[in-house]
Amino acid sequence: MNKVWIPILLIVIIACILAAACTGTTNKTPVPTTTTSGTTIDLTNQNSPLAATFRNGASYTPIVTPQPLIRLEKVAGGFSSPMMVAVPPDNSGRLFVVDQIGVVKIITPEKKVSDTPFLDVRDRMVRFNTAYDERGLLSIAFHPDYKNNGRIFVYYSAPYSPERR
Numbered sequence: 001m002n003k004v005w006i007p008i009l010l011i012v013i014i015a016c017i018l019a020a021a022c023t024g025t026t027n028k029t030p031v032p033t034t035t036t037s038g039t040t041i042d043l044t045n046q047n048s049p050l051a052a053t054f055r056n057g058a059s060y061t062p063i064v065t066p067q068p069l070i071r072l073e074k075v076a077g078g079f080s081s082p083m084m085v086a087v088p089p090d091n092s093g094r095l096f097v098v099d100q101i102g103v104v105k106i107i108t109p110e111k112k113v114s115d116t117p118f119l120d121v122r123d124r125m126v127r128f129n130t131a132y133d134e135r136g137l138l139s140i141a142f143h144p145d146y147k148n149n150g151r152i153f154v155y156y157s158a159p160y161s162p163e164r165r
Contacts (some may be wrong), residue, residue, distance in 0.1 A: 081101065083139060084138075086098065086142065093108075094109065095107040098137055098140055102136060121154060138156060139154075139155045
């Protein structure tokens with residue numbers, strides 16, 4: 001056989017394999033099963049009506065009905081760059097919104113935003129570009145015993161200081 005035909009033959013074989021995969025032709029291998037007390041169980045979920053199928057090179061998964069109800073609801077506004085919402089472990093129903101500019105404000109259970117910040121670290125942070133920056137006040141975490149000790153942990157960008165090393 002001429003050496004020129006070997007690459008062409010390989011290309012044809014690969015094209016046939018890809019064509020079979022893209023047209024939905026599947027390998028009909030037996031589904032792995034186990035028998036427990038005479039009952040056959042499909043451990044692969046391959047025969048489930050919710051299993052993914054492949055057609056024309058794409059995967060399709062059926063949507064479960066009824067579809068879950070998902071919606072968005074605006075709770076509060078007026079934040080510069082909200083980074084996260086934290087819930088204190090005190091069962092108060094309050095939400096603490098961390099704003100990148102350096103303040104944490106409270107949203108009450110009645111969905112009112114406090115005028116006075118719960119925490120203000122603007123004077124401790126690096127200066128950053130308000131148009132876009134990955135620095136600032138990034139997150140807070142409540143101590144597990146916050147209800148009794150009032151401790152929180154704050155993650156923010158501070159200016160370099162050799163004393164802090």
